[in-house]
Structures are given as structure tokens and as C-alpha cells.
Amino acid sequence: MNTTGRDRQFDHAVARAVVLLARARRVVVTTGAGMSKESGIPTFRDAQTGLWAKYDPETLATREGFRRNPSLVWNWYAGRRAIIEQARPHEGHVALARIEPRFESFHLFTQNIDGLHVAAGSKNVIELHGSILRTKCFDAGHPSREPLREAKTPPRCSCGSFLRPDVVWFGEMLNPDHLDLAADTIEACDVLLVVGTSGLVYPAAGFAEAAVRAGVPVIEINPEPTPLSRLADVMILSGARTALMEMEQRLSPGA
Numbered sequence: 001m002n003t004t005g006r007d008r009q010f011d012h013a014v015a016r017a018v019v020l021l022a023r024a025r026r027v028v029v030t031t032g033a034g035m036s037k038e039s040g041i042p043t044f045r046d047a048q049t050g051l052w053a054k055y056d057p058e059t060l061a062t063r064e065g066f067r068r069n070p071s072l073v074w075n076w077y078a079g080r081r082a083i084i085e086q087a088r089p090h091e092g093h094v095a096l097a098r099i100e101p102r103f104e105s106f107h108l109f110t111q112n113i114d115g116l117h118v119a120a121g122s123k124n125v126i127e128l129h130g131s132i133l134r135t136k137c138f139d140a141g142h143p144s145r146e147p148l149r150e151a152k153t154p155p156r157c158s159c160g161s162f163l164r165p166d167v168v169w170f171g172e173m174l175n176p177d178h179l180d181l182a183a184d185t186i187e188a189c190d191v192l193l194v195v196g197t198s199g200l201v202y203p204a205a206g207f208a209e210a211a212v213r214a215g216v217p218v219i220e221i222n223p224e225p226t227p228l229s230r231l232a233d234v235m236i237l238s239g240a241r242t243a244l245m246e247m248e249q250r251l252s253p254g255a
């Protein structure tokens with residue numbers, strides 16, 4: 001498609017999304033790694049820059065991997081945290097924060113562990129996969145105030161176990177309260193907005209399916225079609241920054 005065709009398609013898709021959002025009272029948003037890509041944080045599956053293209057997930061993001069080599073895992077996450085600490089929310093994060101107050105109910109379920117939605121000012125953020133900005137006890141799971149900084153070996157919890165990053169690893173359960181809240185709010189909402197997720201990782205795929213079962217329209221924002229696109233009523237083929245800025249502008253009073 002030529003540039004003008006793409007522009008027209010973008011314009012049309014944003015217009016349809018704005019119609020759905022303008023009449024919505026209850027909105028659920030779910031975001032994945034693509035949301036933060038334009039803040040300079042690589043996604044998992046991006047072939048060129050994706051984190052797992054360079055590192056083995058079994059080694060770095062499982063309990064077994066941590067048990068085998070706690071220092072490697074701790075320091076790899078310390079490095080990721082250092083990248084994330086330099087990152088700033090982009091205008092798309094800010095646009096989501098700005099539209100939140102216009103709705104009676106607004107829930108933002110993010111798979112990202114980078115804290116950028118909160119940094120942008122979003123209030124009702126549920127961090128499904130935890131946060132790299134926090135640490136917790138490896139054995140008991142209780143939270144710790146110890147920051148995730150490079151060290152020869154991970155610091156110890158007061159109970160003697162190692163501390164670990166407070167993120168959900170492969171093979172670990174998500175907080176069941178978060179999943180219940182997602183199920184309830186999706187069933188009762190007027191629009192589900194899915195931004196920057198490949199739709200391959202549970203639970204994002206399940207969210208869109210639940211919305212479709214409940215008759216809730218789904219808007220997807222992603223520069224590439226995904227397995228979720230077939231479920232979307234509106235597919236905005238674009239990066240999160242441009243699409244969300246444009247949506248927020250058109251939703252603003254006087255636009």
C-alpha cells in the first residue's frame with residue numbers, strides 16, 4: 001500500500017476507535033511490551049532487538065534458572081533495571097493517562113514491568129507481571145525495600161533466602177485477584193483497548209477472547225497484525241505513540 005493509502009487507513013481506523021471511546025463509560029486497556037518500545041525498551045519477540053534473541057529465557061526468567069545461578073539472574077535484571085531507569089514515558093503513555101478521568105471506570109492491565117504507565121500519571125494500573133523496580137524474597141515472596149542493583153551475589157532477605165526481582169517468571173502464576181478483576185471489568189466494560197502485545201502470551205489473548213464473548217468491542221493498536229487481530233473490531237496498524245496521541249487529541253473537548 002502507498003503512503004496515502006496507509007494514511008487513509010490509519011485515519012479511518014482512529015476515527016472508528018474514537019467513536020467507540022467517545023460513547024464509552026467503562027474502559028479496559030491492556031498493554032504489552034510494544035507499548036514501551038518507543039521509550040527505548042526492547043520487546044521480547046522483536047527478531048533484531050528482542051531480549052530473548054540474545055539471552056535464554058530458561059536461564060534468566062525461571063525459578064530453576066535463579067536456583068542454578070542466582071548471581072547471573074540478579075545481575076541481568078539489574079542491567080535491565082538500569083535501562084528502564086533511563087527510560088521515560090512517551091506521548092502515548094501520557095495520552096492514556098490523560099483520557100483516564102473522562103471515563104466512569106478505567107482499568108489499565110499492563111504486562112510491562114517498567115513502571116512507565118504510573119510514571120506517565122495513569123492511576124488505575126494493574127501490573128500483571130510485577131515490577132522490576134521492586135524486589136521480594138525468593139522463598140517466601142514477601143516484599144523487600146532492597147533495590148535491584150548489581151552485586152556479587154543477590155542480597156539476602158531477613159529470613160536468610162535470596163532476594164529476587166518482583167516480576168512474574170515463566171511457569172509462575174499471576175495474582176488470581178488481578179485475573180478476577182480483569183474478568184469482571186472486561187465483562188462489564190464498553191470497550192477493550194489492546195496495545196502493543198503479540199497476543200501469544202497469556203493472559204492478553206484471553207482478555208480479547210473474553211471481551212468478544214461478552215459482546216464488548218475490541219480496539220487493537222500494533223504496527224503488525226497479531227493473532228488477536230481477527231478478534232478486533234478496529235485494528236490500528238501503527239506504533240502506540242502516534243495512535244494514542246491521535247486518539248487523545250480527537251477525544252479532547254473542542255477537537
Ligand code: NAD
Nearest residue numbers: 032033034036043044045111112113114196197198239240
Ligand atoms: P512481545 O514482545 O511478545 O510482543 C510485542 C508486540 O509489540 C508485538 O506484537 C509487536 O508487533 C508490537 N510492537 C512493536 N513495536 C510496537 C510499537 N511501537 N507500538 C505498539 N506495538 C508495537 O511482548 P508481549 O506480548 O508484551 O509479551 C511478552 C512479555 O514480555 C510480557 O509478559 C512482558 O511482561 C514482557 N516484557 C516487558 C517489557 C517491559 O516491561 N517494557 C519489555 C519486554 C518484555
